[in-house]
Amino acid sequence: MRALIVDDEPMQIQGLLRHIRWEALGYRAPLTARSGMEALAILQENKVDVLITDVAMPGMTGIELLARIQADYPQQQSMQTIIISGFDEFEFVQEAIQLGAKAYVLKPVKTQELEQKLEALRAAAEKKKLLEQETALLKEKVTESREVLLERFIKDLTGGWIHSDELLDSWRRLLDLPAGDWQATLFLFDCDSLHLHHSHDAKEQILLGEGLQNAVKLGLAGFSGAYIGKAGAGESAVLVLEAVPQVRASLEKQLSFIQEVLQEQYGASVTVGVSRMACSWTEIPLLYKEVRHMIADARLAGYGQIVYCDRHLMNEYHDFRLREEYIPEIVKLIELGENSKASAYASHAFEMMLAGEPISFSYVQAFGMGLLSELARKLKRNQDTDTETNILMWQRLIDCTGVEEVRKVVLEYLVHYTQHKQKEQTAQQHHLIQQVRQHLAEHLQENLTVKQLAGLYHLNSSYLSVLFKKETGQTISEYVQETRMNKAKELLRDPGIKVYEVAEQVGFQTAAYFAFLFKKTTGTTPQEYRDYHY
Known part of the structure; x- marks a missing residue:
């Protein structure tokens, strides 16, 4: 490592050069400068790991030197700084620390203290370098391993973490996936034992998870359009793209084989869920949720089944999703202050209900009442105006005769709720900051x-x-x-x-x-x- 000493006193520089055990601490002979401008010229031409600078120097102080380096020398951003100061200059040191200084020593400089600082900075730099090397090695290993990449891709896709065409296109290039939009089917293999017995044995969980994954890979070897990965604990997901009916039929024949292998090798049953056909990659996270719901429902009748998606199960899942997912998500978005997202999510919920024809008006009305009830419960106020507004909205919902009327009332109430919440939050924040300002002034x-x-x-x-x-x-x-x-x-x-x-x-x-x-x-x-x- 290389250090640069900046001090306007030649005796101070000579003392540091002579008394610090630079080589033993892992440093080359330091560079030296007697002013901030001279130091900047050196930094322009040399890579420096540690800067040791006095605070009080004529022309350019040590603090001004740090500010210039931070602003104009991006190649030196990894450089670490030790400040040397007199006792009366301590508050200057605080400003230096805000500019990125890592340590300071007081005058007169004690050799042992400075050596300890230098040794700590060298150790920190070596750890950072080692971490960078390990990260680069990991990137190399991941890029070389198609299986690791594929598992990560399936997990991210089913979990909804791939959220843009640009991100998907980068995965396409990485895994050589088909271009264009996909006709996709999702097969989900879920180990019953891990869910039924809630195993607390990490080894058992790992063995069953890896055993299931290996059995799926073995059973579906040779199917070029099948992409296999892990979706969750004890789950293997297979994404089948652009499969013609004959290929899909051949693939489905392997499902029982995979179940038998797990039963023979591990004494574990596996429930398999087969999704509907999706016409876009953006539907795949929804397919995953639908299939998980199907599997959970199927287990009520027994384990080790093969469950196929049908219209009845899809409608049942959508009903479940509206009750258990949409209302909590809308409330959560409002609580986070994401008001426009909450309104868009509520509109989407109504579109989902309308898409599931034939739709019961009473169901839509019940959804609206459920959402209003949850928001009214969250609205922890006792003013008469809020009570009157809640009663008015409830009455309007009861009087609705069509789905569009329900949508209108619900969205109006969302606007009312968010406006009140925003006013309350603004008032609270204003009062809080006034208290903080008063405390600081006092x-x-x-x-x-x-x-x-x-x-x-x-x-x-x-x-x-x-x-x-x-x-x-x-x-x-x-x-x-x-x-x-x-x-x-x-x-x-x-x-x-x-x-x-x-x-x-x-x-x-x-x-x-x-x-x-x-x-x-x-x-x-x-x-x-x-x-x-x-």
């Missing part, structure tokens, strides 16, 4: 971190930062700095308060850093500001 002398501040209000620190910026237009640190400067200006009106006392009262540990930041903000030093204005 505790300027305390150097609270965002994490500590968030802990006071039982919030995630990232979430608080986002809310604060959204409400005020400033980050928390920007607000604190502005509030401190305003308070400082107010205190400077009193000539009886010394500048260092002003610094302490607005939360700065040193008058030097206060003066630096005050001048950076106002263009004048605190004393100049006092003399000019008062």
Whole structure:
């Protein structure tokens, strides 16, 4: 590894060169620079692993040097930094850490302490390099193994994780899959034992899962249009593309063979579900859900069956999906603030019901009432206006005579619910941020971190930062700095308060850093500001 030492004091550089055991720590002889500009020139031409820089240097400070590197030297982004500072410059170090510095040491520099920092940075760099090598090796292995790729493809496709034509096309190229849209059938092999006995033995689960997968591969060997992978624990999924009736019939004859192999080898029964024909790859996640529902329903009558999809089972599944999937999903989207997605999902639910002709109006009405009931339960308010609105919507639903009327009432209620929820959420957020601002203003002398501040209000620190910026237009640190400067200006009106006392009262540990930041903000030093204005 290579280090660069930046310090305007030649004796400091020579001391580090002479007393640090560079070679023993795994470093080449360091590069050196006596100014920030000289360091930038070196970084332009050389790859540096560790930068060791003093904070206080004429011309360009160590902090300014870090900011320039971060902005203009992308080739050095992996470089790690150690800051050297005097005790009175500690607050400068905090700013350096925000710019990515990994460690700091105080003057006078202790050889052992700096060597420990260098050794830790080298160890971290080696771990990162090892991880990168392992990741590259994994990518190479995965690319070479068609079986691994195919299993991942089937799992992602049935799970709905392939969500765009572009992503599917990349899988097509990787696995040499047929072009165009697919006529697809899904065969799902599900090991009964793992579901019935809820095995807590990891070895048994692995053996049964791998045994099922091997039996499926053996039974369906030679079928060029069959793509085999794992869909879930104890499940093997086979996607059959563009199969003519004769090929599909031959494939179906192997289903019993696969069941027999599992029974003989492992004493385990397997239920097989055969889906309907899908005309688009986008339907495959739905096929998977339909077939799983079929298998669960079939097990009520016995195990080890071969179940074929029919219109009755499809309608039954769609009814189940509307009750158990659509209503919770709509409510979840609204709770997450995804209001437009919730409305689109509700519209899609109605389209699903209309597609399943003949459709019972009472069923559609019951779906609407179920959704309204769930939303009304979530709406935890006691105002008369909400109660009146709920009663009104219920009455309108009861009075509906057609499916389109039900759809209209439900979508109107969704708009009403989301508007109320948005107002409530906005009011809560506004009140919260006002409390945070007041707390910060009253505790300027305390150097609270965002994490500590968030802990006071039982919030995630990232979430608080986002809310604060959204409400005020400033980050928390920007607000604190502005509030401190305003308070400082107010205190400077009193000539009886010394500048260092002003610094302490607005939360700065040193008058030097206060003066630096005050001048950076106002263009004048605190004393100049006092003399000019008062």
